[in-house]
Amino acid sequence: MEGETNADTLPVLEARLEQAQLLKKVVDAIKDLVQDCNFDCNDSGIALQAMDNSHVALVSMMLKSESFSPFRCDRNIALGINLTSLQKVLRCAQNEDILTLKAEDAPDVVNMVFESADSDRLSEYDIKLMDIDQEHLGIPDTEYAATINMPSSEFQRICRDLTALSESVSIECTKEGVKFACNGDIGSGAVTLRSHTDVEKPDRNVEINLSEPVALTFSLKYLVNFCKASGLSDSVRLCLSNEVPLLVEYALSNNSYLRFYLAPKVSPL
């Protein structure tokens, strides 16, 4: 009997994240693109997919169950959350806090508990949930013509720098390297990175895998936005094919990831 009583109150979802920071950074990185979205929870982890308002960009986050310890999700549930509210609550976490997410079956709220490392402080928040029409998008598992791995800080720097000159950037990839170029009223700019690997400084590596040359143009505003995720990973992967959205991927531990897709600009040539 005690078991049953316990089962009644046992949340359907219970996920403990050693670093509340991780979720905080994810939300900081996406909340300018997406206002409200579902966190889809099942036994494999917590996933989020959403398009930005103008339907040019798409965010796809996957936090695998292995990124939590422990992780339990007895039923598939979708937590519809306003990201501004979530961000407000995550700001209440201290940097080293441990976060536990909990939700009941058919929940009205998601419960978030922050524990200080030494456990003498416990903060608990409930965020009200909302019903969100899920436009779940099957993202085809594309074979990309070009894949670039580079330091995320370098990509961020390039995007920021070029923003000073233009609203869009062309990314041109050959076997030898990748060229970010733009053209604007005050002049033009281009940053070229050569493919190189250095065993001494692996975090500075630029690796290029290419089956055919690619050249595409993208909105810098969005790319700069994606780069807010730089704090999540030292490196970023860019995947391109002609006439297909760019994939910008930040890999996290345990095969978790944060991905952004961005449709190319139709070039007026």
Add this chain to the structure above:
Amino acid sequence: MEGETNADTLPVLEARLEQAQLLKKVVDAIKDLVQDCNFDCNDSGIALQAMDNSHVALVSMMLKSESFSPFRCDRNIALGINLTSLQKVLRCAQNEDILTLKAEDAPDVVNMVFESADSDRLSEYDIKLMDIDQEHLGIPDTEYAATINMPSSEFQRICRDLTALSESVSIECTKEGVKFACNGDIGSGAVTLRSHTDVEKPDRNVEINLSEPVALTFSLKYLVNFCKASGLSDSVRLCLSNEVPLLVEYALSNNSYLRFYLAPKVSPL
């Protein structure tokens, strides 16, 4: 004869404060609550008492004569000062400056001199005084049902965090701990601190003295305002009794202090 001449110009008040910073921080902390007020000077020190415009909060500052070196006040005088003016002048002090306050008998102005520590810089300001009707308030020396000592930074953090969710907070104190809880449109939040003392980190201690459990609700806006005084002291003391204003006290050296009182919200139960 020379002595008499000298006596004519000798100020009635002369108070030298090693850290101009102290007064600057005090004024910064209270000037959003109070615009104009009297600094009551007598041989025991300089005191200030004022209610905020809405008569919900009360500020009480006491700078004991021992906090000055030297301190001399030959007659009781009240210096009616506009705090915005005072703040402007105090901004002219550099961080390590020494401040000397001077006033004549029945003064029109208060004179403030800032000396740099190495004495190669001297600034002098006169602030015009104003007549302020003194509504001097006898504050009863209450025995509180609950007294909490905690790091001032932690109290500040809690008040700021909860502001994201609501305009008011309930403070609930039991022997085991103190719980700050609130409820708002986006959800609810609660921070619980356990009473604990750690000889290693005394500045992290949370000490609770309680004669009976207390639960009261207060405006977060005011509490956040009080917390501007956090820079004056590493710890803060909260004193609560049911149906009595909360006392938030920042203790300074030499038994000087800055105290805030805040009437509880009438709970709509």
Add this chain to the structure above:
DNA sequence: CGGCTTGCTA
């Protein structure tokens, strides 16, 4: 890693 100071935006 945390706190503080400065600058920017509302």
Add this chain to the structure above:
DNA sequence: TAGCAAGCCG
């Protein structure tokens, strides 16, 4: 003028 955010320093 006040509140929020980013960058720098300890």
